Amino acid sequence: MTDGTDRAAHGIEDIRAAVGRGRAAGRSWAALGARERRTALLRWKRALASRADEFAEVIAAETGKPVHDARSEVLLTLVHLDWAARNASRVLGRRRVRPGLLSVHQRALLAYRPLGVIGVIGPWNYPLYTPMGSIGYALAAGNAVVFKPSELTPGVGVLLARSFGEAVPDHADLLLTVTGPGSTGAALAGADGPAGVDKVAFTGSPGTARKVAAACAATLTPLLAECGGKDAVLVAADADLDAAADAIVWGAMSNAGQTCAGVERVYADASVHEALCARVVSRARALVPGDAYGPLTLPSQLGVVERHVKEALVDGGTAELGGPDGLRSRLPGPVVLSRVPEDSPAMTEETFGPVVVVNPVRDMDEAVERANASAYSLGAAVFTRSKAAGLALAERLHSGAVSVNSVLGFAAIPSLPFGGAGESGYGRIHGEEGLRAFAAPHSVTVRRFAPAVDLMSFATAREKAARAVELGRKLHARF
Numbered sequence: 116m117t118d119g120t121d122r123a124a125h126g127i128e129d130i131r132a133a134v135g136r137g138r139a140a141g142r143s144w145a146a147l148g149a150r151e152r153r154t155a156l157l158r159w160k161r162a163l164a165s166r167a168d169e170f171a172e173v174i175a176a177e178t179g180k181p182v183h184d185a186r187s188e189v190l191l192t193l194v195h196l197d198w199a200a201r202n203a204s205r206v207l208g209r210r211r212v213r214p215g216l217l218s219v220h221q222r223a224l225l226a227y228r229p230l231g232v233i234g235v236i237g238p239w240n241y242p243l244y245t246p247m248g249s250i251g252y253a254l255a256a257g258n259a260v261v262f263k264p265s266e267l268t269p270g271v272g273v274l275l276a277r278s279f280g281e282a283v284p285d286h287a288d289l290l291l292t293v294t295g296p297g298s299t300g301a302a303l304a305g306a307d308g309p310a311g312v313d314k315v316a317f318t319g320s321p322g323t324a325r326k327v328a329a330a331c332a333a334t335l336t337p338l339l340a341e342c343g344g345k346d347a348v349l350v351a352a353d354a355d356l357d358a359a360a361d362a363i364v365w366g367a368m369s370n371a372g373q374t375c376a377g378v379e380r381v382y383a384d385a386s387v388h389e390a391l392c393a394r395v396v397s398r399a400r401a402l403v404p405g406d407a408y409g410p411l412t413l414p415s416q417l418g419v420v421e422r423h424v425k426e427a428l429v430d431g432g433t434a435e436l437g438g439p440d441g442l443r444s445r446l447p448g449p450v451v452l453s454r455v456p457e458d459s460p461a462m463t464e465e466t467f468g469p470v471v472v473v474n475p476v477r478d479m480d481e482a483v484e485r486a487n488a489s490a491y492s493l494g495a496a497v498f499t500r501s502k503a504a505g506l507a508l509a510e511r512l513h514s515g516a517v518s519v520n521s522v523l524g525f526a527a528i529p530s531l532p533f534g535g536a537g538e539s540g541y542g543r544i545h546g547e548e549g550l551r552a553f554a555a556p557h558s559v560t561v562r563r564f565a566p567a568v569d570l571m572s573f574a575t576a577r578e579k580a581a582r583a584v585e586l587g588r589k590l591h592a593r594f
């Protein structure tokens with residue numbers, strides 16, 4: 116069942132059993148110490164690397180994406196698992212912190228402890244890389260994990276749990292997979308009563324995230340939610356248009372546009388808008404669906420993509436390349452739109468297909484304003500030849516991550532946190548924040564000597580204590 120040998124629809128009792136097994140395994144895992152956990156996780160990483168082709172084939176078979184895309188996904192997974200394993204001790208290990216003048220007689224120590232069992236609900240678009248941003252970091256932080264993969268990609272979750280058990284057999288129950296439809300994920304979050312997990316990490320749509328949040332709220336179970344984006348690219352008048360167009364097409368069309376931080380909106384200075392559109396169209400036209408990218412994995416998504424394109428045209432937008440006629444199969448051709456009104460669904464809702472809108476703006480101030488007007492706040496990109504201007508624009512964007520003169524540059528850097536706000540969810544995976552997301556701060560003080568005036572003792576004369584408090588007040592009033 117939960118060791119990945121069965122793909123049946125698992126219910127609440129199956130999940131509770133898996134959580135119980137994980138909790139028992141987690142106790143011995145936490146007791147190992149950081150060095151031993153690092154060794155075990157790096158052993159698993161090497162096993163995953165040696166089985167990269169096997170994982171890529173399963174990913175490709177379940178999602179439809181080309182094998183070369185799936186292999187890249189496996190590589191990104193390895194990069195993040197390696198970083199989490201090697202940095203957990205540094206980030207989460209005990210360290211001294213300054214106690215301050217008032218508590219100079221105390222030694223202040225801070226460390227992080229595992230939460231226990233983490234429930235991870237994964238998506239189908241990147242069925243290995245995305246959930247491993249939670250799974251790998253949670254394991255490195257000393258937790259056990261119960262993983263519910265998308266019902267569209269159960270084989271990846273099954274293989275992942277099996278590979279862990281084979282690489283780290285003494286701790287096989289640390290990573291257990293439960294499979295099934297959305298109701299299985301809801302049960303893991305606690306919709307059918309407490310499942311016993313200590314935190315849930317969810318990736319999916321904002322609507323589903325709200326349901327998961329409601330289920331978690333019943334037991335005050337913390338939730339980390341990554342819910343997609345409507346990412347914008349800003350192209351300044353001085354930008355390298357060839358580089359920008361190349362990045363835009365890849366960011367918008369790779370994985371058939373099924374990327375939470377993929378490019379969906381472009382705001383180009385009006386002086387270069389026409390030239391940029393021509394370059395984007397030229398590159399997008401050269402793409403061969405089925406080779407450059409695979410089909411839409413979720414059949415119902417085709418209807419969303421078609422509706423966005425049709426309404427964009429009805430609202431006054433222009434089809435620079437493609438259009439509704441090219442969206443009649445799950446392997447749609449690339450679509451490039453321009454001059455689409457900002458209130459059209461293609462500009463306000465996540466399209467999640469091979470569609471990009473390139474709109475002109477007066478200047479970069481207007482571009483920032485439009486980019487920030489979205490309910491989503493996940494990623495963004497800026498193209499300009501001026502590094503100073505690029506950084507200045509990046510600081511003004513409300514998204515959780517920004518790339519300057521590239522797109523999605525942050526996704527391959529494991530030391531950078533990833534996440535957003537608003538409809539993009541909350542919380543962070545990856546990096547130091549990603550490790551701390553699956554750990555609880557543990558504060559310890561050790562009294563080194565008796566203070567001259569002990570404000571935490573009834574034995575201290577009130578007048579003496581009052582003088583000490585007044586002295587402290589005056590110091591803070593002055594400095």
